[in-house]
Amino acid sequence: MNTVVAQLQRQFQDYIVSLYQQGFLDNQFSELRKLQDEGTPDFVAEVVSLFFDDCAKLINNMSTSLERPENVDFKQVDSGVHQLKGSSSSVGARRVKNVCISFKECCDVQNREGCLRCLQQVDYEYKMLKTKLQDLFNLEQQILQAGGTIPQVDINETDTLLNFANVQG
Amino acid sequence: MEVCNCIEPQWPADELLMKYQYISDFFIAIAYFSIPLELIYFVKKSAVFPYRWVLVQFGAFIVLCGATHLINLWTFTTHSRTVALVMTTAKVLTAVVSCATALMLVHIIPDLLSVKTRELFLKNKAAELDREMGLIRTQEETGRHVRMLTHEIRSTLDRHTILKTTLVELGRTLALEECALWMPTRTGLELQLSYTLRQQHPVEYTVPIQLPVINQVFGTSRAVKISPNSPVARLRPVSGKYMLGEVVAVRVPLLHLSNFQINDWPELSTKRYALMVLMLPSDSARQWHVHELELVEVVADQVAVALSHAAILEESMRARDLLMEQNVALDLARREAETAIRARNDFLAVMNHEMRTPMHAIIALSSLLQETELTPEQRLMVETILKSSNLLATLMNDVLDLSRLEDGSLQLELGTFNLHNLFREVLNLIKPIAVVKKLPITLNLAPDLPEFVVGDEKRLMQIILNIVGNAVKFSKQGSISVTALVTKSDTRAPDFFVVPTGSHFYLRVKVKDLGAGINPQDIPKLFTKFAQTQSLATRSSGGSGLGLAISKRFVNLMEGNIWIESDGLGKGCTAIFDVKLGISNESKQSCIPKIPANPRHANFSGLKVLVMDENGVSRMVTKGLLVHLGCEVTTVSSSEECLRVVCHEHKVVFMDVCMPGVENYQTALRIHEKFTKRHQRPLLVALTGNTDKSTKEKCMSFGLDGVLLKPVSLDNMRNVLSDLLEHRVLYEAM
Numbered sequence: 001m002n003t004v005v006a007q008l009q010r011q012f013q014d015y016i017v018s019l020y021q022q023g024f025l026d027n028q029f030s031e032l033r034k035l036q037d038e039g040t041p042d043f044v045a046e047v048v049s050l051f052f053d054d055c056a057k058l059i060n061n062m063s064t065s066l067e068r069p070e071n072v073d074f075k076q077v078d079s080g081v082h083q084l085k086g087s088s089s090s091v092g093a094r095r096v097k098n099v100c101i102s103f104k105e106c107c108d109v110q111n112r113e114g115c116l117r118c119l120q121q122v123d124y125e126y127k128m129l130k131t132k133l134q135d136l137f138n139l140e141q142q143i144l145q146a147g148g149t150i151p152q153v154d155i156n157e158t159d160t161l162l163n164f165a166n167v168q169g
Numbered sequence: 170m171e172v173c174n175c176i177e178p179q180w181p182a183d184e185l186l187m188k189y190q191y192i193s194d195f196f197i198a199i200a201y202f203s204i205p206l207e208l209i210y211f212v213k214k215s216a217v218f219p220y221r222w223v224l225v226q227f228g229a230f231i232v233l234c235g236a237t238h239l240i241n242l243w244t245f246t247t248h249s250r251t252v253a254l255v256m257t258t259a260k261v262l263t264a265v266v267s268c269a270t271a272l273m274l275v276h277i278i279p280d281l282l283s284v285k286t287r288e289l290f291l292k293n294k295a296a297e298l299d300r301e302m303g304l305i306r307t308q309e310e311t312g313r314h315v316r317m318l319t320h321e322i323r324s325t326l327d328r329h330t331i332l333k334t335t336l337v338e339l340g341r342t343l344a345l346e347e348c349a350l351w352m353p354t355r356t357g358l359e360l361q362l363s364y365t366l367r368q369q370h371p372v373e374y375t376v377p378i379q380l381p382v383i384n385q386v387f388g389t390s391r392a393v394k395i396s397p398n399s400p401v402a403r404l405r406p407v408s409g410k411y412m413l414g415e416v417v418a419v420r421v422p423l424l425h426l427s428n429f430q431i432n433d434w435p436e437l438s439t440k441r442y443a444l445m446v447l448m449l450p451s452d453s454a455r456q457w458h459v460h461e462l463e464l465v466e467v468v469a470d471q472v473a474v475a476l477s478h479a480a481i482l483e484e485s486m487r488a489r490d491l492l493m494e495q496n497v498a499l500d501l502a503r504r505e506a507e508t509a510i511r512a513r514n515d516f517l518a519v520m521n522h523e524m525r526t527p528m529h530a531i532i533a534l535s536s537l538l539q540e541t542e543l544t545p546e547q548r549l550m551v552e553t554i555l556k557s558s559n560l561l562a563t564l565m566n567d568v569l570d571l572s573r574l575e576d577g578s579l580q581l582e583l584g585t586f587n588l589h590n591l592f593r594e595v596l597n598l599i600k601p602i603a604v605v606k607k608l609p610i611t612l613n614l615a616p617d618l619p620e621f622v623v624g625d626e627k628r629l630m631q632i633i634l635n636i637v638g639n640a641v642k643f644s645k646q647g648s649i650s651v652t653a654l655v656t657k658s659d660t661r662a663p664d665f666f667v668v669p670t671g672s673h674f675y676l677r678v679k680v681k682d683l684g685a686g687i688n689p690q691d692i693p694k695l696f697t698k699f700a701q702t703q704s705l706a707t708r709s710s711g712g713s714g715l716g717l718a719i720s721k722r723f724v725n726l727m728e729g730n731i732w733i734e735s736d737g738l739g740k741g742c743t744a745i746f747d748v749k750l751g752i753s754n755e756s757k758q759s760c761i762p763k764i765p766a767n768p769r770h771a772n773f774s775g776l777k778v779l780v781m782d783e784n785g786v787s788r789m790v791t792k793g794l795l796v797h798l799g800c801e802v803t804t805v806s807s808s809e810e811c812l813r814v815v816c817h818e819h820k821v822v823f824m825d826v827c828m829p830g831v832e833n834y835q836t837a838l839r840i841h842e843k844f845t846k847r848h849q850r851p852l853l854v855a856l857t858g859n860t861d862k863s864t865k866e867k868c869m870s871f872g873l874d875g876v877l878l879k880p881v882s883l884d885n886m887r888n889v890l891s892d893l894l895e896h897r898v899l900y901e902a903m
Contacts, residue, residue, distance in 0.1 A: 027882070028880040028882075031794075031880065031881075031882045031883055032790060032793070034797070034883045035790075035793040035794055035796075035797045035883065037797065039796075040793065040796065040797075043793050046789070047786060047789050047790055047793065050785055050786050050789055051786045054784075054785055054786055082827070083783075083784055085858075086784045086786075086787050086825075086827055086858070086879075087784055087785075087786035087787060089787075089858065089879065089880055090784070090786050090787035090790045090791075090879070090880055091786060091790065092880070
């Protein structure tokens, strides 16, 4: 029984570290995990699902705005991007946030093609992250069902690497 | 009239001769005509023939000769002038052509001859190459055999399989009649027949190792041809009719583990060899070829290597088995020890409890008894009972403590306490006895001694009490001085100067008395359990002798050192110990027993805060953060709602100002308007994604008390909140 738990825990650790290293998540996500305790056992899951719902809604709105090339409401798109950027940095969705930054630039210069491209990319990124986090939560459930505890992952090293990567741009 | 130049036919004289000449000429002519035809025919068949025109010339020459001879036929009888003319013409032509041909042949024939020489040369070369090819092929065959053999031999690490396989494969490759391996016996004086190819159960017989033929084979690494009659080769009963095949023997070095020095190939000074004997089939007239001998030598080497590998493997397997056994034994021993310890602990715990209860009863009741009306004798008796039971209780405590100390299961209970007060208390406890014995005690505390320290108060007191108590116990006269100071050197490493850092320092306590003193030889024994020095003075003072041992253990736990110096019997002694203590940040006069080491981690439980954020996700995250810190959080998603909901109970309002524009900032102004009295107004903190100065200035100008950079970490939020509540302003948290 213990080895099953240990195996699952190792799997979990490797998976989450890989997510950090591949740039899907950053430090903020680990901060979120710190906020989860016995009183709020599903905190992270709730925040994350709220974020994904938010994403879907915002992306939908923005795609409607960008639909017709003659009158694009860039103000609305801008506000949508702003929201998305804020949300993604709150949960630590690094890749989504990065796409939002370039999306904002396209929006500032009113480049519709660029905006559409970024929109597609955002869609892709958030869906990818959703799948990955779903897998992560499944792993967590498995560990809990097997009677183990979720391991704390120390991503300080990963963090340094990511910071370095961020500095490099 | 024509002159007849013709010669008178001599018909009647040599008629027979004529006839023969006639016939010969005829045949010659035929032959001469047919030769060129044959030539042409055959040359046409062969594609390669240079000098075609020579052929033509030759052909012409022959045809003309033939013609001449043919025409000759007509000249035997009378013939006309025309015939003579033709004959002459033919002859002339023939002469011309033949001379030309003769001249030509002078040039041609050497060429033709050289062609022949070249042909011969090439044939020789071809024969030579064939031979070499044969050789190479043989070598390649040998190589292949060796590789195959090696592969077979090296594919196993089992000694028997190696040797058996060697013999089998060699037998197959070289088509041997018999193949045998002689191994040296344990004594090394004989060779024993260990493996043979054909015989299934070799008769176990031995030959002495000192035979000349064996020495000869062992002396060289090459395969040596030996006589079929030598004792090592006579494996089968000789039945007489055989002409025994040739026998070859080769040595196989047996390498030991000890031969393999690190960085050093095994010297072949190893004396142990095995002998491999190979016999060709009898009556086959086969001979040992060089390449076969080479093969045998190579195989012998490979076998040696494979055997040494097998030996190493055996060794390592043996070692591993041994280790496993030892492991099992150790494991068992460990478990037994653990059981023993647990049993002892259980025993101690039980006994402790069992013993303390009646002890407690005795002490309590005796004390009560003391309070009642008693006769002097009764009082004396009760006092003795009380003293003895106190002593017994102390003994029990000491024993329990010591056993826990030895386990390492004792942990220091750290807390902040007043060091100066501790010393004063100890002195107060000791003073009564000292006064009775007329021993003045003085206390010197160094001026730089910190007042509030972090450490195990109870145990430190125990140590000081023990040492000072000993000083009082063993002194009949003189004074006792207790000095406490901060020491600059770690006594365990006297050259290493410890600068008291902000968090720790080493306390040194010196207790000097002028009492009985200790024999320097006895000093090491002092700290051992239950040992007492033999002087009479100590006999009467009681005590279990555990005090110093326990003190030493405690001092060690506090990462310190304790020792005693004495100049000799009757000259008093000084007990000194160092312990490591932490410096406390608290400078309060009142001694609060358990102040948490870092007051910044104050509890925010029940702190009411308001969070305003339009973004649902980040609102939720901020709420989670604050809830985790224990705050009571209300969330709003717009400025209007915020203004509606905010009240004086809220101590802090976190507002998100990420949205462009100033409406969020204006909320701050509104809040300022709403709460005119400063102490009622909640603190306003902006959450923003920008760190630049303009944002900061903007916040300040709109009356915000602080700015926080999103996303906020847990530690950050904690620090910020405590700073904020302390100072009511926060502009450093960027």
